[in-house]
Amino acid sequence: MLVDFNNINIPEYMDSEFFEAAFRSGFNDKIVKLKNVFFTMGPKLGENYVSHIYRANATYNDGGSDNKIISLIIKTVPSGPVGGHIAEMGVFTRERDVYVHALPEIERLLDGEAIVPKFLYYTPAPVETFVFVDVTPLGYILADRVKGLDEEHCGLVFEKLAKLHAASIALTKKQPQILRMLSEDLFAKNDGNQDMMQATLLNNFEHLAKVVETWPGFKETPEKIRRFMSTIPQNMAKWCGPSDKEIKVLAHNDLWVNNILFKYKDGKPVDLYFIDFQGSVYSSPGVDFTHFLYTSPQFDVLDQKRDLLIEGYYYKTFKSTLENLGYSPIPTLENILEEIEKRETVGFFWSAMKLFLISMDPSDCGENSLENLNDKDKGDRIRSIGMSSKRFVSTMQYVLTRMEKIGVLN
Missing domain, CATH: 3.90.1200 (Aminoglycoside 3'-phosphotransferase; Chain: A, domain 2)
Structure with missing residues (x-):
């Protein structure tokens, strides 16, 4: 598969292996073939203080006759002194625990009513990173x-x-x-x-x-x-x-x-x-x-x-x-x-x-x-x-x- 950084300054670890792991996690190991990932946006200065936000579109096939496109949000610990403090505080690990353990059970009690966008993946290395479904194309802004x-x-x-x-x-x-x-x-x-x-x-x-x-x-x-x-x-x-x-x-x-x-x-x-x-x-x-x-x-x-x-x-x-x-x-x-x-x-x-x-x-x-x-x-x-x-x-x-x-x- 191809990962196109689109001339945006994207961390090197966000490669094909990274996105394949994200899709295996997010689709519960269902057989999904990723075709390509195209980055659309890098971090925007002055709007996020404890993370860097990236956006990308992924084309994939889940066994159907047609390919599908899904928009993704990738969130990472920022670089520099702030990132060091954030990592030491453990806030990304806390967010992982909320998304993995608490929110799925809460949404189940609410008969499936969604509280948050779909969570796909978390990795602690090389820096703590999350992947979510980007709900902007669904009209959420x-x-x-x-x-x-x-x-x-x-x-x-x-x-x-x-x-x-x-x-x-x-x-x-x-x-x-x-x-x-x-x-x-x-x-x-x-x-x-x-x-x-x-x-x-x-x-x-x-x-x-x-x-x-x-x-x-x-x-x-x-x-x-x-x-x-x-x-x-x-x-x-x-x-x-x-x-x-x-x-x-x-x-x-x-x-x-x-x-x-x-x-x-x-x-x-x-x-x-x-x-x-x-x-x-x-x-x-x-x-x-x-x-x-x-x-x-x-x-x-x-x-x-x-x-x-x-x-x-x-x-x-x-x-x-x-x-x-x-x-x-x-x-x-x-x-x-x-x-x-x-x-x-x-x-x-x-x-x-x-x-x-x-x-x-x-x-x-x-x-x-x-x-x-x-x-x-x-x-x-x-x-x-x-x-x-x-x-x-x-x-x-x-x-x-x-x-x-x-x-x-x-």
Whole structure:
């Protein structure tokens, strides 16, 4: 078979043997003859921070009279210092465990309803690499991260999230070992591999404090932000990691607009897939709620529709899914609201970590990388652009006001 790199800078190991192994894995050793693979895209700078994404089309024959074409997504650990940190953190191995062990069982409990695009293959060498079916040709695309998600998009997210969470609770009762293997939060571990992430987070908070100094009505807030910053290193694992006394689900743990692919009909979102389960953890549903709420909705949705999203979209579906699965006792709405409130700090972290990047126009994203964010001059330039957007300002003012109200900032 032929692998055509199409003049794109593609790693040499993505050769015929690599793709043949991927198809043997993805098609459960069914006899499939690969004809050729044609790369269509390499990594796009400024949009992915913990992986490199490649796209390719594969022509194959599964025994029929006609050849078939399937689009593929190939995801790898990035090169350089960031890739080293990512590999040491074990996030790709965590994602493998989620795709191989947890998600197939969850989708089975949901009568085959797909939560994610089809997973084909994982290899740990020469670098950790995944192969997935690219669902873009099927009509699944990213929404506008800069604009943010309206109520229809957010409602669909919370309905699908409710099914994921509910089925994972039911799975724990049947096969507890599957999700217990995901009990460590890789993003919140207190070890040397977190230095880059924490350094970026602290730099973001410091720049945020300087920006807030210019906002009318927030005179005392910058000092509160700096006091809060000083407590992050010793408390991050406690705030973000799993707790003994909580409702536990398979939390995506990186739930924001660019990790969701939407399908549309007549201009309206009708279905979605979640992607990128690198940080997934067996933890509180509040982890996903606050992460998503403080990074992804349009401001008016966050400001005016928060209760509707939780109660009308999420909890209604969560309860009915558990009822259909015959699970009891079903957590109450009050239980879920308590979980969300306990994890407000998680949403605060992620809004400071990425909202200014999400709000940036794509034309301003060329320099965006973890290395550049940790370079003083380049990092400050990126933060200044992102933190000046209207959406960032309105959403962050909402978040800061809420953090003060509930005592996270004092």
